[in-house]
Amino acid sequence: MQYRAEIIEHKKQKRIAVWYANDPRLISRFRKLDDAKWSASLGVWHVPDNVANRLRFKLRLDEANTVGMDKIAEIEAFKRYLNTKRYSANTVKTYSEALYVFLMFFNHKEVAKINNEDVVNFYSTYILEKQLSTSFQNQIINAIKLYFKTIKETSVNVDKIYRPKREKLLPNVLSKAEVKKILMAHGNIKHKTMLSLIYSCGLRRSELLNLKPRDIDSKRNLVIIRQSKGKKDRVAPLSAGVLELLRLYYRSYKPEFFLFEGRDAGTKYDERSLAQVLKQAVEKAGIAKPVSLHWLRHSYATHLLESGTDLRYIQEILGHKSSKTTEIYTHVSTKSLQNVKSPFDDL
Missing domain, CATH: 1.10.443.10 (Intergrase catalytic core)
Structure with missing residues (x-):
């Protein structure tokens, strides 16, 4: 895909603006990226400035992003751990993606400094605001708990991470x-x-x-x-x-x-x-x-x-x-x- 990407400041936030050919298929793929937005005033699509997107669009990583690079390495190590424990491919994919969402939410904070207050903040400002399901929240919790049990230096007390009550939904049945x-x-x-x-x-x-x-x-x-x-x-x-x-x-x-x-x-x-x-x-x-x-x-x-x-x-x-x-x-x-x-x- 031919594109041009650069760091911009939009509404007092650092974002990555991406210009590319006006192709409906490309637009559809871009819109699926987390927090992808269209700016009518700038005439461009843009995404959050984080390490994942810098790597995705081949932009230089600055010193602030080295924390993010460490997190990418942590997630890869977590994947290897899950594989050694013989978790299914689907579970490895689900847990690693859930952990990615959680860790990248604290883009510039070291993993060792993330605490239970941050977990609660993630619930309220990410899961609840986006009205995500309790099943997704449970996936996040499973990933967080398992991950923080496998690392030595952590400020998270795993036992105090609460689990939301599941909705008691009846299965959908056809005649x-x-x-x-x-x-x-x-x-x-x-x-x-x-x-x-x-x-x-x-x-x-x-x-x-x-x-x-x-x-x-x-x-x-x-x-x-x-x-x-x-x-x-x-x-x-x-x-x-x-x-x-x-x-x-x-x-x-x-x-x-x-x-x-x-x-x-x-x-x-x-x-x-x-x-x-x-x-x-x-x-x-x-x-x-x-x-x-x-x-x-x-x-x-x-x-x-x-x-x-x-x-x-x-x-x-x-x-x-x-x-x-x-x-x-x-x-x-x-x-x-x-x-x-x-x-x-x-x-």
């Missing part, structure tokens, strides 16, 4: 008719098979994309999910109808390494492309709901419960560590509620 419309929407056998497998086995997105052909046990009608969340293997029953879809798909695409591969043979199918596949199916089905891939997993669990499947089996199939996680589906199941007669009918 069987809605699921059928979504699964039948695509004519493309690959797209149809991916969505059908997610629903029919209650898979997480990453679990589907990590599947290999050998994980389909057609003789026993099982799908083997290897080293998923919590580094556990488990099995899920495979529908006869989905097995036929898989056979048709396999004959057409002949995947080499992953069951569902990207454009290049042997490469994993892209997460964003899978989300787009679902989005297109939902639009074709005429369903006006913000359906995500996880909705299919929630719907599968709820439909199993409504058909009389024991909660313990559902827990095993979904790979939940605690039965309490699975019990949430009892709150959205309509099986018992349909038998409740409203007193309105007796008026």
Whole structure:
């Protein structure tokens, strides 16, 4: 990308102004950067002046930014620590990105001098002002706690970092008719098979994309999910109808390494492309709901419960560590509620 970047002062703050070709794709990428803003008066996009952005746009690091460079090194060391402890790739990515956000908030303050008061300040001036979710806040807390437990010099008392209460939200569930419309929407056998497998086995997105052909046990009608969340293997029953879809798909695409591969043979199918596949199916089905891939997993669990499947089996199939996680589906199941007669009918 051809661009020109320089340090400016805008509204009494140091910012990095970036000029580049008026390309919608570039603008879309730039807008995703943290605190990226457009200045109508200057006619330029600009971002905060910090070490990450100086490195991103190849600008000279001054003495004030050496603190930021130290933090970059700390985050890389933290990543290595997580990898040695065998955390999953997703957890390493999530924790390191969360820690990056936190440490870079205190751009010119040494890590050893960050204290609990700073943590509270981060909550109020970053998380609350931006109205970020409690799940994101919990990710930050997990990263902070784990990080400050691994370093020697710190002013943070980890035990005094509080955790916000999670919202008690019910899972989003589709009706069987809605699921059928979504699964039948695509004519493309690959797209149809991916969505059908997610629903029919209650898979997480990453679990589907990590599947290999050998994980389909057609003789026993099982799908083997290897080293998923919590580094556990488990099995899920495979529908006869989905097995036929898989056979048709396999004959057409002949995947080499992953069951569902990207454009290049042997490469994993892209997460964003899978989300787009679902989005297109939902639009074709005429369903006006913000359906995500996880909705299919929630719907599968709820439909199993409504058909009389024991909660313990559902827990095993979904790979939940605690039965309490699975019990949430009892709150959205309509099986018992349909038998409740409203007193309105007796008026």
